[in-house]
Amino acid sequence: MSLKIAIQGIESSFHHLAVQQLFPDKNIELVPCTSFDKVAENISCMNVDLGVIAIENTIAGSILPNYQLIDSCNLKILEETFLTINMYLMALNGTTLHDIDEVHSHPVALQQCKQYLKRLQPHCKIIEGKDTASEARRIKENNLKGVAAIAGKQVAEKFGLEILGKNIQTIKENKTRFVVIGRETPLTTSKLNKATLKFQLDHNIGSLSNVLQLLSTFGINLTKIQSFPIEGKPWQYSFYVDVLFDNTTLFEEVTILLRKAVSQLRILGIYKQNLENAPSTLAQIPSYEKY
Numbered sequence: 653m654s655l656k657i658a659i660q661g662i663e664s665s666f667h668h669l670a671v672q673q674l675f676p677d678k679n680i681e682l683v684p685c686t687s688f689d690k691v692a693e694n695i696s697c698m699n700v701d702l703g704v705i706a707i708e709n710t711i712a713g714s715i716l717p718n719y720q721l722i723d724s725c726n727l728k729i730l731e732e733t734f735l736t737i738n739m740y741l742m743a744l745n746g747t748t749l750h751d752i753d754e755v756h757s758h759p760v761a762l763q764q765c766k767q768y769l770k771r772l773q774p775h776c777k778i779i780e781g782k783d784t785a786s787e788a789r790r791i792k793e794n795n796l797k798g799v800a801a802i803a804g805k806q807v808a809e810k811f812g813l814e815i816l817g818k819n820i821q822t823i824k825e826n827k828t829r830f831v832v833i834g835r836e837t838p839l840t841t842s843k844l845n846k847a848t849l850k851f852q853l854d855h856n857i858g859s860l861s862n863v864l865q866l867l868s869t870f871g872i873n874l875t876k877i878q879s880f881p882i883e884g885k886p887w888q889y890s891f892y893v894d895v896l897f898d899n900t901t902l903f904e905e906v907t908i909l910l911r912k913a914v915s916q917l918r919i920l921g922i923y924k925q926n927l928e929n930a931p932s933t934l935a936q937i938p939s940y941e942k943y
């Protein structure tokens with residue numbers, strides 16, 4: 653039986669590569685979507701088994717609306733993976749850099765190549781489009797002369813486009829963290845040691861520091877903290893945090909105490925930390941698994 657997985661974008665986009673990296677041995681039926689909202693919608697109405705969405709990138713930072721999407725659609729993070737992202741500039745065969753007057757790509761992909769793109773401006777227009785692969789496909793299908801796309805190497809191979817620039821992302825070690833999202837946490841035998849939590853805090857002195865103190869007292873390592881404005885409550889924020897723990901009982905105890913210290917605590921997912929292909933700096937953070 654195949655596993656139906658929704659992604660934003662089409663075949664050969666980076667989301668597709670992330671699915672292949674996450675499920676190398678599974679028979680996958682890919683469900684391409686035009687937006688992250690559509691991915692979540694497909695999961696909620698049971699059209700697909702799972703979704704895979706980008707959540708942060710080394711250069712572009714967090715894709716904050718995706719945290720909010722997981723929360724508002726009541727979905728759970730089930731797994732994470734890091735994908736190496738190398739960007740290429742591509743166009744129809746026979747095109748040179750001098751012929752290009754438009755570059756199209758996914759907004760996050762364009763952001764990752766900002767420095768390279770500066771060299772092509774002002775004569776070249778930079779245009780935000782759909783996913784990387786769709787933009788490249790459009791050039792091929794419509795025989796668009798003078799138009800280039802930024803995408804992965806696999807996209808140039810798939811659509812028979814010529815590569816005009818290699819590894820054009822600003823920072824060479826460029827990685828995107830993707831998460832698998834679903835309706836509920838599956839039963840798993842592997843040791844779960846990471847969680848993503850969301851909560852709100854009042855504007856009281858020390859409210860955030862109390863939370864951080866609590867986590868540290870219980871030996872829980874905070875690997876990420878992100879704030880996001882609360883809709884309808886101007887200048888008030890929700891906090892999204894990633895934590896690592898080695899003892900599930902202690903983690904459960906700390907969540908009980910957290911519930912008293914914060915409002916609207918939600919556990920967006922408890923999963924296994926995935927250090928395979930993680931950015932080198934992240935791999936240096938002590939992992940409880942090593943002990």
Ligand SMILES: O=C(O)C(=O)C[C@]1(C(=O)O)C=C[C@@H](O)C=C1
Pocket residue numbers: 660661664665666667668706709737758760761782783784785828
């Ligand atoms: O357009 C694609 O190929 C995507 O998979 C999208 C996306 C993103 O959403 O961040 C995925 C990974 C890269 O960081 C750039 C773009």
